[in-house]
Ligand SMILES: Nc1ncnc2c1ncn2[C@@H]1O[C@H](COP(=O)(O)OP(=O)(O)OP(=O)(O)O)[C@@H](O)[C@H]1O
């Protein structure tokens with residue numbers, strides 16, 4: 623009988639439900655990372671097709687935040703709001719690798735629209751003090767963002783309040799009489815409006831979006847580091863490709879062109895190096911915004927033809943996301 627060497631996998635935590643699920647799967651898909659569920663839609667574990675050493679775990683967005691904090695997961699996709707709410711020491715326990723452009727939500731302080739004189743946090747401070755003095759009771763704030771709320775109110779010097787923990791439908795609390803005001807996330811503002819609530823002018827606690835987050839507490843052995851490089855290499859390659867354009871130009875025989883300064887002027891690079899003689903094809907890459915400037919300059923430098931392409935992936939020797947994380951481990 624042979625004993626197989628067990629190699630601990632890198633644990634990648636992916637949202638299993640809710641708003642982040644579909645977008646997260648699409649994000650990995652763009653990076654060429656196909657999620658495969660182990661045995662049908664009810665199994666909460668899976669793998670990444672073609673990337674060995676990775677175990678995918680399907681969890682709720684808030685569980686992902688706790689597992690990154692404890693080190694049970696190495697990498698995960700979750701909202702920054704949940705990271706900042708759940709982790710006592712964000713900087714010391716995780717690295718926010720990159721924002722993902724979805725799951726945008728703003729954590730806000732909202733009060734009844736009927737409170738016409740209450741527009742800012744300083745007004746709220748007055749309301750809270752008056753309630754305490756005149757009615758002998760504290761302002762009640764309904765929220766599931768207990769820690770974010772406490773920190774934000776402390777920064778505004780507000781101490782006369784009580785938190786009523788809410789597990790959902792927070793916006794309904796003032797009308798239901800279980801709290802005077804709320805702290806919750808909003809995206810379109812529709813739920814606040816439907817419940818006759820308004821955001822205080824300086825009541826924005828955090829602008830959040832989904833992030834790719836790495837745990838500093840997880841065990842990062844050699845196998846997990848190798849899997850990390852593979853996963854983040856693809857993610858970087860897709861991001862680099864999406865934001866750059868490849869420019870190919872046919873240069874005339876005997877043409878004279880200072881490729882290095884042309885490249886520098888247009889934030890371009892020569893990913894495959896400068897050709898020996900300049901008559902022939904040159905390949906450059908530049909940021910998408912800089913592409914027409916570069917094309918014009920090449921034409922002025924007597925290029926015979928210039929074409930621009932989008933590319934799917936741009937792999938490079940550098941792996942900036944992985945390097946940033948590895949430097950902290
Ligand atoms: N309306 C929204 N628009 C965009 N992103 C949102 C919205 N609501 C929540 N999010 C983001 O998605 C995260 C998870 O929210 P989601 O509603 O999917 O799960 P949940 O509320 O934690 O779970 P559940 O409501 O099932 O208990 C939020 O913390 C936030 O980062």
Ligand SMILES: O=P(O)(O)OC[C@H]1O[C@H](OP(=O)(O)OP(=O)(O)O)[C@H](O)[C@@H]1O
Nearest residue numbers: 790791806807808809810811812813814
């Ligand atoms: O500003 P809006 O676009 O109206 O979105 C905000 C609402 O979306 C979220 O609720 P969700 O639908 O996730 O229900 P939940 O409270 O059960 O999480 C959030 O808690 C708000 O209630």
Ligand SMILES: [Mg+2]
Nearest residue numbers: 640641790807
């Ligand atoms: Mg929700």
